[in-house]
Amino acid sequence: MEGLKACPFCGEQPLFVKVSRQSKRCMVICNNPNCGIRPESSAGTGYSAVKKWNTRASGWISVEDWPPVCDQLCDVWHVNQFGEKVRACNVMWSGLSWYVELDDEEPFDVLKNSKVTHWMLAPAAPEA
Ligand SMILES: [Zn+2]
Structure with a gap:
């Protein structure tokens, strides 16, 4: 899997989480409590969640x-x-x-x- 880009708002490394055990849905989220935005990107698979995050973050x-x-x-x-x-x-x-x-x-x-x-x-x- 490609590396996750830093959060474009605070520069911290985001978290990768599986939304539920039943589905493959995954989410990349900025978990920095001091981040003004704490953006997230979710998608049906881990691969596309990462792709989506990295596209938005650059x-x-x-x-x-x-x-x-x-x-x-x-x-x-x-x-x-x-x-x-x-x-x-x-x-x-x-x-x-x-x-x-x-x-x-x-x-x-x-x-x-x-x-x-x-x-x-x-x-x-x-x-x-
Ligand atoms: Zn952030």
Whole structure:
């Protein structure tokens, strides 16, 4: 079986669990109590549960798979009012809308005419 990728939200190694003894259903879940999201992926077999987890845990995450994390810098792809696919960086999800924080101003609702389709946590700045 391929290795499990770390949780994309907290970086911890997830747990692999068999849901029940009767079925083959399996689940990969982040078991870190400090993880803001504690995502999970379940599927009919262990193999597909791992595949599903690893697909979600790498790169862009569909908002339908996992809702965005609140108040963290994210990069997103969205479809704007003209139907164009556009990337936006350093935006944050409030739970209701995407915003950016500008100095001395109220958070600004940046993507209100767009539909965000994918997101990922913005990579950390390089050290030194
Ligand atoms: Zn986690």
